[in-house]
Structure formats: structure tokens, C-alpha cells
Amino acid sequence: MEKKPLVVVNGLVRKDAIAYLKEHVDVRQWTEKTVMPREVLKEWLIDADGLWCVRPLDVDGDLVKNAPNLKVIAQAAVGYDNVNIDELTVAGIPYGNTPGVLNETVAELAFTLIATASRRIIENANFVKDGRWAQRPSNIKGFDLSRRTLGIIGMGAIGVSISRRARAFGMTVVYHNRNQRLDDKIHKTTYMELDDLLAISDVVCVMAPLTDETYHMCDEAFFKKMKNTALFVNVGRGPIVDTDALINALKTGAIDYAALDVTDPEPLPADHPLLDVENCLIVPHIGSYTDRTRYDMSILTADNIIAGVHKKPLKTCVNEEVNYKKPQMDVESALEELKKAGVDLTDFD
Numbered sequence: 001m002e003k004k005p006l007v008v009v010n011g012l013v014r015k016d017a018i019a020y021l022k023e024h025v026d027v028r029q030w031t032e033k034t035v036m037p038r039e040v041l042k043e044w045l046i047d048a049d050g051l052w053c054v055r056p057l058d059v060d061g062d063l064v065k066n067a068p069n070l071k072v073i074a075q076a077a078v079g080y081d082n083v084n085i086d087e088l089t090v091a092g093i094p095y096g097n098t099p100g101v102l103n104e105t106v107a108e109l110a111f112t113l114i115a116t117a118s119r120r121i122i123e124n125a126n127f128v129k130d131g132r133w134a135q136r137p138s139n140i141k142g143f144d145l146s147r148r149t150l151g152i153i154g155m156g157a158i159g160v161s162i163s164r165r166a167r168a169f170g171m172t173v174v175y176h177n178r179n180q181r182l183d184d185k186i187h188k189t190t191y192m193e194l195d196d197l198l199a200i201s202d203v204v205c206v207m208a209p210l211t212d213e214t215y216h217m218c219d220e221a222f223f224k225k226m227k228n229t230a231l232f233v234n235v236g237r238g239p240i241v242d243t244d245a246l247i248n249a250l251k252t253g254a255i256d257y258a259a260l261d262v263t264d265p266e267p268l269p270a271d272h273p274l275l276d277v278e279n280c281l282i283v284p285h286i287g288s289y290t291d292r293t294r295y296d297m298s299i300l301t302a303d304n305i306i307a308g309v310h311k312k313p314l315k316t317c318v319n320e321e322v323n324y325k326k327p328q329m330d331v332e333s334a335l336e337e338l339k340k341a342g343v344d345l346t347d348f349d
């Protein structure tokens with residue numbers, strides 16, 4: 001019997017996705033609760049055809065240099081700031097991420113943070129739970145979202161999904177991106193330079209990737225440019241924010257409130273100073289964390305790996321230049337496919 005390709009998984013992932021993967025390939029998985037030591041992973045990769053990577057792990061040229069058979073690496077995440085794409089491209093290894101399938105789920109979380117923070121839901125609910133309904137102070141009023149401005153930094157696939165929700169709440173949406181989008185009319189959004197966005201936004205939401213350019217983009221100067229009544233939301237990546245500067249901005253009243261799905265570091269240690277800041281709501285990186293979406297992300301990751309180990313094109317590949325190419329079809333087969341799809345070919349010679 002022909003040997004199946006070997007896929008290494010360096011940590012815990014959903015059991016149903018592993019079962020699906022095992023229908024197509026052999027799987028060698030690190031199932032300890034501890035992080036797999038990098039040197040052990042390198043040993044395992046010597047014989048591997050594919051790697052499903054699980055954070056924390058820096059994926060780079062050094063990791064794969066002694067992995068002669070490695071044909072694909074994939075991770076169940078859209079963000080790939082732990083992956084050195086250039087070095088994988090030089091090594092000829094396509095990298096698969098999971099864009100698209102999580103857009104609505106992450107946008108729901110981002111907007112839930114905005115709505116929860118704007119009405120101080122947690123603080124108010126805690127007074128009720130503690131039996132102190134009547135004693136809640138009058139200053140935890142919250143503010144309206146309608147007729148306010150949301151400024152999105154990083155208006156990509158998820159940013160657009162957030163903007164739709166904001167407009168349904170009656171908000172005006174402005175954004176800052178590397179480049180102005182071509183579909184502003186469709187989404188009823190307005191491109192702005194960063195400083196202009198910070199000056200007019202009542203809610204600032206970061207939805208950009210972590211790159212050399214965005215690392216510590218939200219620093220002391222950034223928070224000083226925001227309205228002192230504004231809410232700051234980060235669902236992008238923790239290190240986009242200088243945490244000390246955020247704590248200072250919240251404590252000194254440079255901004256009013258923060259709501260974070262991502263922090264630096266992650267997880268936050270129990271004695272981290274951010275946890276002592278009253279006007280800050282934090283959830284533990286749950287943007288895509290619903291059962292259906294995590295399933296979709298895991299199956300897409302498995303599909304990318306199954307394709308890659310067989311040198312077939314990955315469905316979602318970051319470094320397309322080294323993705324495997326679809327086999328060229330001869331003209332007869334292509335016409336046959338078009339006919340099957342119901343295309344009327346009578347006008348063609």
C-alpha cells in the first residue's frame with residue numbers, strides 16, 4: 001500500500017478536524033499541554049510533508065531548513081504575524097491562512113465590545129448581581145452610538161463587516177488604511193488620514209494586522225490625538241498598542257474607555273497593571289471563537305494541508321507565488337467542463 005503523507009501538528013486542535021485530516025494523511029501530533037519544544041519540532045519535521053502550526057510558534061526559515069519533504073504549512077488563523085512569509089517563499093513552501101470564513105464572527109465580537117462598553121453593561125450588571133441596584137453611581141451612564149462616528153483603522157474584510165453593523169446602529173463610519181478603498185460608495189464609508197480620523201472619532205477600532213509598520217502604532221501621541229470622551233477598541237493584535245501608553249491614557253483621562261480582545265502580552269498575567277485599570281474591558285482573544293467558525297477555520301486549514309501535501313493548490317494561500325498551480329486543461333476538456341456547467345457555446349467557433 002502507498003505510504004500516506006505525514007503531517008505534524010505541534011499542539012492541540014479540534015478533534016473533529018484531526019479526524020478529518022486523518023482520513024487523508026498520517027498525523028503526528030504533540031498532545032502534551034506544554035508548548036512543544038522547538039528543537040523537538042525540528043526533529044519531527046525532518047520526515048514531514050506538512051505542518052499544521054499552533055501558536056505560540058515562530059515559523060521561519062530556520063524552522064524548516066532541515067525539512068526536505070515539507071510541502072505546506074497552514075494555521076487556523078487569518079493573521080500570520082508569527083510567520084516569516086518571505087523566508088517560507090524562499091524555501092518554496094506555500095503558507096495557508098483562513099481569511100473570509102471568520103469575518104462576520106469577528107465583526108460581531110468587535111461590535112459587541114463597542115456596544116457593551118458604550119453602555120457600561122459589565123459595570124451596571126455587576127451592581128445588580130451584587131444586590132446593589134439602587135446604589136450604582138450616576139456617573140456610569142454610557143453614551144449613544146447613533147449619530148456618533150466610528151473610525152476603523154485597517155479597513156479590510158473584517159473592517160467592512162464591522163462598518164455594516166455600525167451603520168445599522170446609525171453611526172457614521174470613517175477609516176484609515178494603507179490605501180483608500182475603491183468601494184467607499186457601496187459601503188458608505190470615508191477614507192481619512194490617521195490624525196484626522198483620531199480627531200473626529202467617538203469610537204476608534206483597530207482591525208489592522210500586526211506588521212513592522214503597525215507595531216506600537218497606538219502610542220502616547222496617538223492617544224493624545226483622540227477625543228478625551230472616546231472609546232478605544234482593539235481586535236487586531238495586542239502589540240499594535242503600546243500597553244503602557246494605553247494604561248496612562250486611560251488613567252489620565254486622555255481617553256475615556258478601552259475595550260480589548262487582544263493584549264500584549266497574551267495571556268495577561270494575573271498581576272498585570274492593565275487589570276487594575278477600571279475603565280478597561282478585556283476579553284481573552286475570542287474574536288473568532290464560536291463553535292461554527294472555529295470548525296470552518298479548522299476544516300479550511302486541513303483542506304489547505306491536504307492539498308499542499310499532494311502538491312495541489314491551497315484554497316487560501318498567503319504567498320501565492322509558491323502555491324501549487326492548477327494543472328493546465330486541454331481545450332477539449334475545458335469545453336466539456338463549460339458545457340457541463342450549462343454555458344451556451346453556440347456563439348463560439
Ligand SMILES: NC(=O)c1ccc[n+]([C@@H]2O[C@H](COP(=O)([O-])OP(=O)(O)OC[C@H]3O[C@@H](n4cnc5c(N)ncnc54)[C@H](O)[C@@H]3O)[C@@H](O)[C@H]2O)c1
Nearest residue numbers: 079106154155156157158176177178208209235236287288
Ligand atoms: N481578535 C481576533 O480574534 C482576530 C480575528 C481575525 C483577525 N484578527 C486580526 O485582524 C487582522 C485583519 O484581518 P482581516 O481578515 O480583516 O485582514 P485584511 O487583510 O482583509 O485587512 C487588513 C487591512 O488592514 C490594512 N492595513 C495594513 N497595514 C495598515 C496600516 N499600517 N495602517 C492602516 N491599515 C493597514 C490593510 O490595508 C487591509 O485593508 C488580522 O491580520 C489579524 O491580526 C484578529
Ligand SMILES: O=C(O)[C@H](O)CO
Nearest residue numbers: 076077078079287288
Ligand atoms: O488571526 C486570527 O484569525 C485570529 O486572531 C485567531 O487567532
